[in-house]
Amino acid sequence: MGDFGCDVSFILNGEPVSCRVEPRDFLLDTLREKLDRTGTKKGCDHGQCGACTVLVNGRRVLSCLSLALMHEGDEITTIEGLESGDELHPMQAAFLACDAYQCGACTPGQIMSAVALCDEPVGPDDECVREAMSGNLCRCGAYAHILQAVRQVRANRK
Amino acid sequence: MRSFAFSRAIDFASLPERAALSGKSNYVAGGTTLLDLVKLNVMQPGEVIDISRLPLSEMSERADGGLRIGALVRNSTLAWDRRVRVRYPVLAEALLSGASPQIRNMATTGGNILQRTRCPYFRDNISPCNKREPRSGCAALDGYNRSHAVLGGSDACVATHPSDLCGALAALEADVIVRTQSGERRIAFDDFHLLPGSTPHRENVLEPGELIVAVELPPPHAGARSWYLKTRDRESYEFALASAAVILRVENGVIKFVRIALGGVGTKPWRCRAAEALLEGTIPSPEIFKSAARAIFATARPLAHNAFKIPLAERVLVHVLTLLLKDQPAVRHL
Numbered sequence: 219m220g221d222f223g224c225d226v227s228f229i230l231n232g233e234p235v236s237c238r239v240e241p242r243d244f245l246l247d248t249l250r251e252k253l254d255r256t257g258t259k260k261g262c263d264h265g266q267c268g269a270c271t272v273l274v275n276g277r278r279v280l281s282c283l284s285l286a287l288m289h290e291g292d293e294i295t296t297i298e299g300l301e302s303g304d305e306l307h308p309m310q311a312a313f314l315a316c317d318a319y320q321c322g323a324c325t326p327g328q329i330m331s332a333v334a335l336c337d338e339p340v341g342p343d344d345e346c347v348r349e350a351m352s353g354n355l356c357r358c359g360a361y362a363h364i365l366q367a368v369r370q371v372r373a374n375r376k
Numbered sequence: 377m378r379s380f381a382f383s384r385a386i387d388f389a390s391l392p393e394r395a396a397l398s399g400k401s402n403y404v405a406g407g408t409t410l411l412d413l414v415k416l417n418v419m420q421p422g423e424v425i426d427i428s429r430l431p432l433s434e435m436s437e438r439a440d441g442g443l444r445i446g447a448l449v450r451n452s453t454l455a456w457d458r459r460v461r462v463r464y465p466v467l468a469e470a471l472l473s474g475a476s477p478q479i480r481n482m483a484t485t486g487g488n489i490l491q492r493t494r495c496p497y498f499r500d501n502i503s504p505c506n507k508r509e510p511r512s513g514c515a516a517l518d519g520y521n522r523s524h525a526v527l528g529g530s531d532a533c534v535a536t537h538p539s540d541l542c543g544a545l546a547a548l549e550a551d552v553i554v555r556t557q558s559g560e561r562r563i564a565f566d567d568f569h570l571l572p573g574s575t576p577h578r579e580n581v582l583e584p585g586e587l588i589v590a591v592e593l594p595p596p597h598a599g600a601r602s603w604y605l606k607t608r609d610r611e612s613y614e615f616a617l618a619s620a621a622v623i624l625r626v627e628n629g630v631i632k633f634v635r636i637a638l639g640g641v642g643t644k645p646w647r648c649r650a651a652e653a654l655l656e657g658t659i660p661s662p663e664i665f666k667s668a669a670r671a672i673f674a675t676a677r678p679l680a681h682n683a684f685k686i687p688l689a690e691r692v693l694v695h696v697l698t699l700l701l702k703d704q705p706a707v708r709h710l
Contacts, residue, residue, distance in 0.1 A: 224382075241382030241424065244411075264412050268478060277452075277481045283411050284482070287382050288404070288426050331478065338477070339456055341709030350710050352612035353476025 228292045230255070231299025239286045246270045246281035249296060257297035257326050261355075268354035271327040271334075272296050278334035297326035300333065308374065309333050312367035320358035328354045332368045336375060344369065377415055381423040388430055393557050395425055396585025403427045403587065405448055406482040408475075409491045418501050418508055419492075432486075432589055435459070441595030444553075447486030447588045451541065452477065454485060461707050464593060466602035466621050468707045470544035473606040476613045477710070486588035489542060489552065489568065490580070493535035494615050495524065506532045507576040522681040523615070528643035529677055533576030535643060537569065538615050542645035544604055545591065546637035547621040553590040554582065560589070569644035576643075597633055600625035601704040605696045606639070607688060616640030618689035624700040631655050634697075638672065641689045648672050651693075660701055665694045 227236040230253065237252045246263075249255045249272070261269030263282045270282040273295040300307035309332050312318070319325040331354045340350045347368050348361075356364065385391050385403075395401050400422035404410050413419040432448040435457060443459060454460055455471035475483065483491075497503040497515040504513030516524050516534050524534040542565075550565045569580050582588075596602075606619035619639035625632045634655045636648040651668040658664050669690035676686055699705055 240379060242377050242379045242414075264415065265408055265479060268476065271478055278478050279482050280408075280478045283407050283479075285382070285404070285407065285411065285424070285426075287384075288407065288428060290384075335477070338452075339709060346709050349612055349708070350477055353478045 224287065226286050226290055228289045228294055230294050231296060237286075241285065241287060243286045244282055245272070245284045245286050245289055245294075248286040249281060249294075255296050255298050259323055259326055261324065261327070266355075267324070267327075268331060269324050269327040271330040271354065273330060273334055276334075276337070278331050295330075297329060300329070307333065308371050309336075309367065312370045313364070316363045316367040316370065317360075318363040318367040319356075319360050324354060324356045324358075328356065328364055332364070332371070335368065336372060342372075347372075378417060378420055380414075380421050383423065383425050385425050385427045385430055391425070391427070391430075391555070391585075391587060393585060395587070396557065396583070398423050399584075401425055405484040405487045406450070406479075408479050408483050409487065413492060413499070416499055416501055418499060427587070438592065438595075443593045445485050445591045445593070447484060447590055449485045451475070451480040451483045451485070451488060455480065455710075463596040464544070464548060464602065465704065465707050466547060466604045466623060467541070467544040467593075469705075470540040470604040470606075470619075470621060472708055472710050473604060473616075473619070474540035485541070485591055488539055489545070489588065489591070490582075491539055492579075494538045495535040496520075498535060507535055507572070507579075510575070510577050517679065520681060521679040523617070524679055524682050525643045526641050526673070526676040526678050526682055526685050527638075527646055528571050529679075530572045530574065530576070530643075532574050533572035533643065534679060535572070535576065536615075536640060537642060537644050539645065540604070540606060540616065540619060540639060542569075543619055543621040543637045543639035545593075546645040546647045547602070547623050547635040548593050549635065550594075551592045552588055553592060555587045555589045556583070557585060562592075565591075565645075566647045572643050597623060597625060597635075599627065600633055601700045603696050603700055603705050605692055605699075607692055608640075618685050618692050620689070620693045620696045622693070622696045622700060624697065626660060626701060629659055631658055631660055636672075636693065638689055638693065641676075641685050646672075655697075660697070662694070662698070665697045666690070669693045 223238045259269040261267035265283045402421040432446040434446045461468045503515035525536045552563045602623040604621045608614040616639045621637045623635040638646040
């Protein structure tokens with residue numbers, strides 16, 4: 219594959235998409251700049267803050283440390299793909315209800331992480347949830363309310 | 377960011393040959409080390425070969441009761457595997473002590489073994505660093521070296537090996553299975569990583585193009601307990617200051633079997649054979665635990681800011697031995 223890029227195709231929020239990328243293009247930048255899905259945020263760009271968290275084939279990963287070309291054929295879900303019709307995803311609704319954010323910059327990553335957490339073997343205690351959310355930093359310090367939102371959604375799923 | 381060529385590995389058989397021929401190529405699987413370091417311009421591959429679609433994501437039972445772990449098994453998959461949690465608690469706990477859930481979903485077994493040091497002078501791409509640029513010097517020796525190694529360092533490099541998983545694999549006496557240009561070879565875990573010596577840019581025994589395809593664990597030692605404990609500057613999502621992986625079997629009040637490896641203190645995952653020999657056959661006591669721990673650091677070379685790691689690691693090890701003497705701790709639920 220040469221300097222002029224190559225095509226990559228994947229399923230983005232349920233829709234097949236294709237775009238031309240360079241080998242050095244990351245999934246994060248491709249989503250934001252080539253596919254106009256700017257909901258996924260760029261924080262540290264080095265895998266330290268979690269703002270860029272998306273789901274790939276149902277698992278939460280960091281889109282800033284993943285090349286777009288590595289995702290041929292994958293199913294990718296971003297914050298834009300959570301709601302169905304006019305209905306918010308229960309985790310989005312819980313973040314609103316619990317006031318689980320201030321500036322909002324980390325919120326899409328927090329929500330994607332929290333959505334994935336609900337399908338992982340995470341223990342029932344708050345301590346387990348805190349540890350399982352430790353890959354998502356919040357400079358505003360909304361942690362207590364984020365924990366509350368995750369707790370609420372998990373309780374409703376039981 | 378510097379560009380590179382990209383290809384997807386589809387032909388498993390010819391892969392090592394092709395990778396070796398290209399000279400400046402790197403495999404990518406999870407990407408959490410390589411792509412971070414490419415962004416920092418610390419690593420400058422001419423070609424990145426995506427191996428993530430190769431059929432190396434399986435785990436299988438070995439005939440002898442051990443476990444074969446494919447090189448592409450993700451850290452979280454491995455930590456959540458019931459066989460691992462029940463038979464190798466030290467391994468599950470080490471995995472869950474490392475990184476963040478997102479990174480554990482990406483990071484692979486093979487990649488974890490190959491992860492690069494977190495030495496800030498290696499990562500800053502400006503300071504002298506013999507690991508990044510051979511014969512340029514070492515900024516850590518006279519710099520801020522609080523996070524650096526007290527064991528295994530040289531005048532060329534004192535960078536710490538950062539892996540949690542590797543401590544457990546060293547204690548478990550795992551083998552690394554490598555695909556070469558002519559077949560496969562098996563490397564005992566303790567022989568895989570190299571001490572820095574005068575060539576800190578050579579971190580392991582892999583030859584150009586060689587590919588880790590699996591890690592094999594021997595069967596769990598019958599009747600033994602095992603655990604991993606990690607101390608760090610914050611509770612989560614941080615590298616070890618000192619950690620200990622321990623496997624222990626006590627029978628009729630006597631230590632019959634013990635394996636110890638330390639993390640956060642050495643330039644490679646630090647297997648402690650002398651301490652093991654000192655402990656085996658003795659009646660466990662706080663005194664014997666302490667003297668075994670002290671023996672590990674008899675040859676330690678503390679730097680200006682990291683001498684605290686010696687008593688810290690000694691206490692971590694004594695604590696794990698003491699815990700295991702009482703009970704098998706439960707692997708965390710994450």
